[in-house]
Amino acid sequence: xxxxxxxxxxxxxxxxxxxxxxxxxxxxxxxxxxxxxxxxxxxxxxxxxxxxxxxxxxxxxxxxxxxxxxxxxxxxxxxxxxxxxxxxxxxxxxxxxxxxxxxxxxxxxxxxxxxxxxxxxxxxxxxxxxxxxxxxxxxxxxxxxxxxxxxxxxxxxxxxxxxxxxxxxxxxxxxxxxxxxxxxxxxxxxxxxxxxxxxxxxxxxxxxxxxxxxxxxxxxxxxxxxxxxxxxxxxxxxxxxxxxxxxxxxxxxxxxxxxxxxxxxxxxxxxxxxxxxxxxxxxxxxxxxxxxxxxxxxxxxxxxxxxxxxxxxxxxxxxxxxxxxxxxxxxxxxxxxxxxxxxxxxxxxxxxxxxxxxxxxxxxxxxxxxxxxxxxxxxxxxxxxxxxxxxxxxxxxxxxxxxxxxxxxxx
Amino acid sequence: xxxxxxxxxxxxxxxxxxxxxxxxxxxxxxxxxxxxxxxxxxxxxxxxxxxxxxxxxxxxxxxxxxxxxxxxxxxxxxxxxxxxxxxxxxxxxxxxxxxxxxxxxxxxxxxxxxxxxxxxxxxxxxxxxxxxxxxxxxxxxxxxxxxxxxxxxxxxxxxxxxxxxxxxxxxxxxxxxxxxxxxxxxxxxxxxxxxxxxxxxxxxxxxxxxxxxxxxxxxxxxxxxxxxxxxxxxxxxxxxxxxxxxxxxxxxxxxxxxxxxxxxxxxxxxxxxxxxxxxxxxxxxxxxxxxxxxxxxxxxxxxxxxxxxxxxxxxxxxxxxxxxxxxxxxxxxxxxxxxxxxxxxxxxxxxxxxxxxxxxxxxxxxxxxxxxxxxxxxxxxxxxx
Numbered sequence: 001x002x003x004x005x006x007x008x009x010x011x012x013x014x015x016x017x018x019x020x021x022x023x024x025x026x027x028x029x030x031x032x033x034x035x036x037x038x039x040x041x042x043x044x045x046x047x048x049x050x051x052x053x054x055x056x057x058x059x060x061x062x063x064x065x066x067x068x069x070x071x072x073x074x075x076x077x078x079x080x081x082x083x084x085x086x087x088x089x090x091x092x093x094x095x096x097x098x099x100x101x102x103x104x105x106x107x108x109x110x111x112x113x114x115x116x117x118x119x120x121x122x123x124x125x126x127x128x129x130x131x132x133x134x135x136x137x138x139x140x141x142x143x144x145x146x147x148x149x150x151x152x153x154x155x156x157x158x159x160x161x162x163x164x165x166x167x168x169x170x171x172x173x174x175x176x177x178x179x180x181x182x183x184x185x186x187x188x189x190x191x192x193x194x195x196x197x198x199x200x201x202x203x204x205x206x207x208x209x210x211x212x213x214x215x216x217x218x219x220x221x222x223x224x225x226x227x228x229x230x231x232x233x234x235x236x237x238x239x240x241x242x243x244x245x246x247x248x249x250x251x252x253x254x255x256x257x258x259x260x261x262x263x264x265x266x267x268x269x270x271x272x273x274x275x276x277x278x279x280x281x282x283x284x285x286x287x288x289x290x291x292x293x294x295x296x297x298x299x300x301x302x303x304x305x306x307x308x309x310x311x312x313x314x315x316x317x318x319x320x321x322x323x324x325x326x327x328x329x330x331x332x333x334x335x336x337x338x339x340x341x342x343x344x345x346x347x348x349x350x351x352x353x354x355x356x357x358x359x360x361x362x363x364x365x366x367x368x369x370x371x372x373x374x375x376x377x378x379x380x381x382x383x384x385x386x387x388x389x390x391x392x393x394x395x396x397x398x399x400x401x402x403x404x405x406x407x408x409x410x411x
Numbered sequence: 412x413x414x415x416x417x418x419x420x421x422x423x424x425x426x427x428x429x430x431x432x433x434x435x436x437x438x439x440x441x442x443x444x445x446x447x448x449x450x451x452x453x454x455x456x457x458x459x460x461x462x463x464x465x466x467x468x469x470x471x472x473x474x475x476x477x478x479x480x481x482x483x484x485x486x487x488x489x490x491x492x493x494x495x496x497x498x499x500x501x502x503x504x505x506x507x508x509x510x511x512x513x514x515x516x517x518x519x520x521x522x523x524x525x526x527x528x529x530x531x532x533x534x535x536x537x538x539x540x541x542x543x544x545x546x547x548x549x550x551x552x553x554x555x556x557x558x559x560x561x562x563x564x565x566x567x568x569x570x571x572x573x574x575x576x577x578x579x580x581x582x583x584x585x586x587x588x589x590x591x592x593x594x595x596x597x598x599x600x601x602x603x604x605x606x607x608x609x610x611x612x613x614x615x616x617x618x619x620x621x622x623x624x625x626x627x628x629x630x631x632x633x634x635x636x637x638x639x640x641x642x643x644x645x646x647x648x649x650x651x652x653x654x655x656x657x658x659x660x661x662x663x664x665x666x667x668x669x670x671x672x673x674x675x676x677x678x679x680x681x682x683x684x685x686x687x688x689x690x691x692x693x694x695x696x697x698x699x700x701x702x703x704x705x706x707x708x709x710x711x712x713x714x715x716x717x718x719x720x721x722x723x724x725x726x727x728x729x730x731x732x733x734x735x736x737x738x739x740x741x742x743x744x745x746x747x748x749x750x751x752x753x754x755x756x757x758x759x760x761x762x763x764x765x766x767x768x769x770x771x772x773x774x775x776x777x778x779x780x781x782x783x784x785x786x787x788x789x790x791x792x793x794x795x796x
Contacts, residue, residue: 040664149713154680156714157714270687273687274687275656275684275714277654280655314661320662374613378645
């Protein structure tokens with residue numbers, strides 16, 4: 001066990017991932033499906049995870065600077081509209097930039113209200129969430145109704161940026177494809193999932209993924225990041241060291257809005273929708289907040305949270321015969337056993353019992369039902385978020401001053 | 412202390428999720444449900460129905476006040492189609508009309524109806540969301556007739572269900588009959604023997620299931636062995652399904668990858684994702700697959716880049732319904748309760764734009780004639796299809 005802990009982080013995560021794939025491979029065999037480890041499943045996981053990831057990273061910037069940003073949803077909505085408008089008029093890349101700008105505008109409103117005027121963070125966030133759909137409805141009625149194929153609730157088709165396929169691995173010699181087709185237990189499944197990630201990878205997705213290490217570097221390896229985090233932990237301490245706390249908070253919340261805006265631009269891009277349609281964010285800004293908490297206010301944790309959401313959602317959506325959703329039930333049951341063992345070793349009796357009971361229920365359902373109803377796959381991602389929050393809340397550590405009002409000179 | 416803050420954050424999050432859910436439903440119910448319950452075609456694309464009379468110098472003292480659904484004119488579907496019917500009544504019957512659009516959340520519907528009733532003997536409300544307000548306003552304005560699009564205007568608390576009043580009419584459509592025809596078209600055109608159906612929201616009073624039932628029945632009438640894959644995006648009361656082109660796209664791609672080559676949607680705004688998926692899959696696989704539109708002639712309303720993937724559309728002619736109810740008022744034959752606009756009055760139908768179904772038009776017309784004559788009875792429940 002000690003030897004495992006001495007491994008570098010990437011190696012440990014690779015082992016966890018391999019273990020997960022092994023579990024999926026075994027379990028799907030019982031249902032005679034290969035959808036759990038199909039290349040299209042890992043692609044769907046990325047597609048559906050990215051808006052959550054970007055919203056979560058947005059929330060990270062704001063909360064690390066001490067501002068709770070419940071307005072992510074509204075900023076995301078602004079991102080969808082401006083992203084579509086920009087892409088239609090100035091090309092796909094400009095669409096992404098304008099989406100960021102639109103979200104940042106929402107962030108600026110939140111910043112002015114919470115930082116300069118000391119409005120309660122939750123109330124200001126709710127205000128942004130109410131303001132954004134009204135503003136985009138107005139903008140659509142003024143602008144999109146004049147476009148061919150546009151109307152008061154939707155835009156014409158939105159162009160997207162390019163894709164890349166990793167050569168050798170997934171094209172040309174297509175090594176992963178060879179392994180996948182060889183149909184060797186477990187190895188073909190790993191190859192299939194990996195090939196999905198390496199094939200037709202959207203450049204936006206790539207950028208979103210690169211933003212994870214970039215955010216970690218920016219917040220934990222630079223002077224800017226240290227100062228920003230001080231504003232979220234002990235702003236008075238920062239103030240005494242001569243940090244302009246207001247400025248850092250402003251910058252953080254505007255960046256936060258920018259991330260949410262990029263998430264919105266991703267949703268309208270052909271990667272997901274290929275069109276702006278009123279109401280299409282369907283609450284994903286809030287799920288981003290959940291990913292932020294689930295990820296313990298850390299970029300890598302948020303990535304895991306986003307993928308944990310995207311995987312069941314994407315698999316369930318494409319699962320027309322219900323076999324994969326049925327398999328996922330058993331995966332849940334086994335994962336809960338793991339949670340029970342983990343909780344038991346920490347001496348948490350209530351959590352252990354709860355996990356065992358939930359696991360038993362999932363296993364029973366798996367055995368009794370031939371197939372699971374559609375609504376189960378719809379709610380599964382949210383159930384996972386809830387379960388994780390229930391069991392791991394005690395290990396979470398939010399920024400100490402998040403949500404607390406700050407007034408200069410009151411320390 | 413930290414824990415308490417965290418609890419507060421969690422509480423706030425949960426509260427927001429709940430609020431968002433409520434808000435979402437509300438919005439969907441007000442703006443999207445009519446779209447799902449289906450939009451209507453631009454009147455210009457179809458020949459006028461056979462019921463048209465020769466335009467003899469029209470004179471009438473009937474005036475019409477029409478109240479749009481949220482979104483108002485310019486939505487390229489439901490409301491615009493209703494307006495087209497109104498305009499036609501203006502030119503062919505000589506009625507004068509006024510129009511009004513409700514505010515963003517539709518909270519002033521009742522006032523607008525009252526305003527319209529004050530000066531017009533005929534009031535038309537576009538969308539089933541007017542049901543409650545129209546019933547109340549009609550009771551207080553016995554001198555005016557009220558027509559509500561997409562609602563039967565029956566009081567189901569009575570046994571047997573009775574119209575809300577002598578002056579209240581409902582304008583409903585035989586969507587299953589139109590869906591039968593596009594289902595037959597899909598089966599005739601399919602080369603793989605496998606087709607798909609994407610519904611927006613399951614369990615809205617069986618509304619979308621009607622489309623599915625007709626579609627399956629039509630496909631099976633052509634080819635009893637055909638495989639039909641059905642999938643709903645969400646279930647009521649989650650109305651996101653009418654608003655989620657991204658989810659529709661993934662579902663459609665899974666259907667195409669599974670061997671279906673034609674997919675029909677009854678999912679309002681989500682349908683854009685279906686045509687996007689048809690294009691994506693056709694280009695990636697080299698084999699052409701199709702989507703079928705709903706409500707309006709989607710060949711004419713989708714983006715030019717994807718219109719070549721719209722095989723046909725199931726048309727719901729709100730313009731016909733609006734015109735016919737005004738005509739009934741002018742003629743003095745207007746009746747209380749629901750009037751169903753079906754194939755026999757061209758209240759529903761299929762679109763021919765693009766010319767992709769020209770080769771099978773004779774068979775489709777044959778089915779249409781059989782449905783009108785009653786030889787074929789189209790089911791409204793998928794289980795019976």
